[in-house]
Amino acid sequence: MRALRLTAWGEPPTQAEVERPAPRGGEALVRVEATGLCHSDLHVMGAVPGALPYRLPFTLGHEVAGRIAALGPDAEGLRTGDRVVLYGPWGCGACDRCATGRDNYCDRRDTLAWHGVGLGRDGGMAEYVLVPSTRHLVPIDDLPADQAAPLSDAGLTSYHAVAGLRHALGEGTSAAVIGVGGLGHLAVQILRATTGSRVLAVDVREDALALADRSGADFGTLVRADTAHALRARTGGAGVDAVLDFVGTTQTLELAAGVLRPGGELAVVGSGGGRLTVSKPGVLPPGFRLSLPFWGTRPELAEVVALARSGAIHVETERFPLSAAPEAIDRLRRGRVRGRAVLVPD
Known part of the structure; x- marks a missing residue:
């Protein structure tokens, strides 16, 4: 499958062909329908060696919506074909905060080699993304993917800040x-x-x-x-x-x-x-x-999705095909994006 990969610090990401992952255990494979592009992505691309704990290479993209393509044998709660948005700040999965859907404030965050999907772990600027657990997936039903994807950071982070x-x-x-x-x-x-x-x-x-x-x-x-x-x-x-x-x-x-x-x-x-x-x-x-709010909780993401489905919030987006990611990145860097840039499959 095609993926946009960060292979060197301080260098532009590159389009690459990588093997499509297969879910095991409680994992889920999501076919990507839309991925938001964020200033955080620019910070990651421009980081100097050693500034972040991430191990190269990895696929970018932490605002992701799509459809479950396959589930591991131990996956629970969702079914193949369900449309979902990814809860992005993956924590250790074992501490009390992760257990209650507050991975954004994981007790072990400083010890991890990632901060979430597309942030040290393979993300959604690809045709498929592998999710380690269905607990990171929030159903979106009929919400358009280009609306749902930005909710996972732009919407969730804003909601969490307002909630405080x-x-x-x-x-x-x-x-x-x-x-x-x-x-x-x-x-x-x-x-x-x-x-x-x-x-x-x-x-x-x-x-x-x-x-x-x-x-x-x-x-x-x-x-x-x-x-x-x-x-x-x-x-x-x-x-x-x-x-x-x-x-x-x-x-x-x-x-x-x-x-x-x-x-x-x-x-x-x-x-x-x-x-x-x-x-x-x-x-x-x-x-x-x-x-200093950071991202948000999984229950809050479900609340943001509900607001969007009710029509109370609407993301203003500019859509780009995944193959045009370099153009989208350049426009975002120059402050020329209206609202949120969203990458969609070609």
């Missing part, structure tokens, strides 16, 4: 989303669907603000010298109750800290390498709380 703030986002509150790309536009929709909060969107691109508007944001603004003032003005001067930063640069972290009201919460999702100095006393608002 939901207690602070009742009626009359406000939340700011910084960075309205593949994750941010879904965060806007999830905030609208699951909280009573007004949603304020921030980006450096006009087209991203248009995407925020289509996603249901109440207000959008470009990053300017007066952005903090513009956001505060929308809250009557008090400041926002929560910020979800999908960029994570020093500039966006400082903006977030500058618009939070006392007792406000900041969830840093983006991996932009920024720094925020925490000191007391200091410039941070009293009662400031910080979280």
